[in-house]
Amino acid sequence: MTVARRAGMTARAKKALVRTVLGRVEALIDEERARRGDVLDEAIALVEAVPPVLHPLEREVRDQLEGRLSSLYSMRGVWRGYTRTKHGMRSDVYGAEADLRRALALNPASNHARDNLARALVFTLDARSDELPARLGLLHDALGLLDVGLGQALTHNYRETLGECLEELDRLLATDLGVVGVGALMRSDGAEEPPDENDLASWAAELTDRAETELAGGDVRKALHHLIRATRADVMDARVRSALLDAVSRWLTALTTEGGSPP
16 A cells, blocks of 8 residues: 555555455355354454555445444354354353444444344343343343334344343243232233234234323333233334333333332
């Protein structure tokens, strides 16, 4: 690049260098076996070394490099969190999370990074903490990711992760309520008119209305119970997902700042 600048050929040299680097990256990531982690390390280091050499970067080149770097971090996150276990290595849940957060920061539109980050938070809860506030905080982060993802990409499959997230919220809620509290909720549910299977959206809206009333009265857990059911009924309703996030946030705030459960 120094020689190119002296010769007045900076633009052409930059394009050639970027092509060479990206070509080398493609060759590296073709590795699919146990060396996958090593070659992804090398590919990321290679792309990250380019901007200082090419400074200042044209916007098009910067976007191209950041897009490729995002995909590399996303791939390495999946490798660290899951794929490496197929080769007898232990999962690195925190390394996976860090890589996937970096990938999403570089490219917020990446469904691959968003989906896998949510999965990394939800499916590794047992490896992270047994404490209710910690688990609830991770689920809140995952729900935020899934909410944005469902709003951005109707065709992307976030439903499995969301379903597992709702299951875990149900478990936390049941643990916190205890047998008596869960029994009261079940009796309350049993007294309801069954929903119209052909109009679950209306039922989800009704449950959300009930939840907002419960929140106004200070009963966060009952509101959350309604909203878990509402989300299952109509996962694509942004209002329902927003209310669910709000209820989880309120419960988390009560647990972390007041040192106890909400009333």
